[in-house]
Amino acid sequence: MTALLTVNALSVHVDGAGAPLVDDVSFELGEGERLGVIGESGSGKSLTALAVLGLLAHPLRASGSIRLAADGGDVEVVGARQRRLDTVRGSTVGAVFQEPLASLDPLMRIGAQLAWPLRQHRGLRGDALRRAVLDALADVQLAEPERIARSFIHEVSGGQRQRVAIALALAARPRLLIADEPTTALDVTVQAGVLELIQSAVAERGMSLVFISHDLPVVAGIADRVVVMRAGRVVEAGETRQLLSAPREGYTRTLVAASRALDDLLPAAPLDGGRV
Numbered sequence: 696m697t698a699l700l701t702v703n704a705l706s707v708h709v710d711g712a713g714a715p716l717v718d719d720v721s722f723e724l725g726e727g728e729r730l731g732v733i734g735e736s737g738s739g740k741s742l743t744a745l746a747v748l749g750l751l752a753h754p755l756r757a758s759g760s761i762r763l764a765a766d767g768g769d770v771e772v773v774g775a776r777q778r779r780l781d782t783v784r785g786s787t788v789g790a791v792f793q794e795p796l797a798s799l800d801p802l803m804r805i806g807a808q809l810a811w812p813l814r815q816h817r818g819l820r821g822d823a824l825r826r827a828v829l830d831a832l833a834d835v836q837l838a839e840p841e842r843i844a845r846s847f848i849h850e851v852s853g854g855q856r857q858r859v860a861i862a863l864a865l866a867a868r869p870r871l872l873i874a875d876e877p878t879t880a881l882d883v884t885v886q887a888g889v890l891e892l893i894q895s896a897v898a899e900r901g902m903s904l905v906f907i908s909h910d911l912p913v914v915a916g917i918a919d920r921v922v923v924m925r926a927g928r929v930v931e932a933g934e935t936r937q938l939l940s941a942p943r944e945g946y947t948r949t950l951v952a953a954s955r956a957l958d959d960l961l962p963a964a965p966l967d968g969g970r971v
């Protein structure tokens with residue numbers, strides 16, 4: 696399988712401070728592959744995602760290597776100039792975060808926000824652009840796309856906001872989607888729908904996925920391979936089924952046991968992907 700993303704010995708430091716927050720992390724992601732990143736709060740999952748997106752801000756600093764296979768050739772994200780990163784963000788890699796407002800502008804109508812990447816990356820104008828905005832909203836199963844396009848973000852529900860954020864992440868047709876706890880902030884009744892949407896969008900477009908969560912059953916249902924992080928390091932990595940049925944490390948065993956204990960309380964919700 697061709698590697699779309701290769702992370703090698705990635706560390707993230709606070710400039711001038713001691714121990715790294717992300718420490719010597721390596722993994723690879725092939726075209727069309729879905730990778731789950733799991734670990735407790737503070738284990739370094741989000742910083743790893745931000746590093747891949749080239750979004751670490753001072754005083755955070757990455758070292759090591761993050762290579763993305765972009766259309767015009769490989770891009771080394773660590774140390775890349777802003778202009779180089781602008782060419783891969785959106786078109787090679789898109790992102791959805793826990794809090795949709797992280798990627799949405801409260802002062803701009805939703806349609807105008809979506810129009811921007813469609814114009815920039817796909818060169819659309821006029822009627823074609825207006826149609827593409829409505830199609831992008833319909834693609835994320837938002838009813839009444841015309842009304843949503845005219846709305847500001849505070850005029851739609853939390854679940855609808857996350858769907859808009861997904862539409863925005865997909866607008867430039869990236870080859871890789873990074874979803875960082877995309878359902879954690881949502882009402883439990885809308886989590887399942889948003890997860891299904893991410894899964895179907897990734898499958899239909901043949902995209903690769905990095906799915907970050909602290910929720911093992913959710914990751915089990917979505918990822919081909921899993922990376923387990925703790926205290927900034929990868930403690931275990933492997934094919935999802937194998938890793939969950941025979942975890943080698945004590946920490947992974949604890950995570951699996953905790954999920955199974957919960958599973959026993961919810962007999963209708965099997966570990967393997969049935970939940971939310």
Ligand SMILES: Nc1ncnc2c1ncn2[C@@H]1O[C@H](COP(=O)(O)OP(=O)(O)OP(=O)(O)O)[C@@H](O)[C@H]1O
Binds near residue numbers: 737739743
């Ligand atoms: N800007 C920052 N400056 C200093 N430390 C930071 C900064 N951002 C994050 N950290 C620290 O880095 C560590 C890893 O944070 P990170 O957000 O990657 O964890 P996480 O695994 O994504 O957690 P969660 O599941 O709660 O989102 C944490 O100890 C956090 O406090």
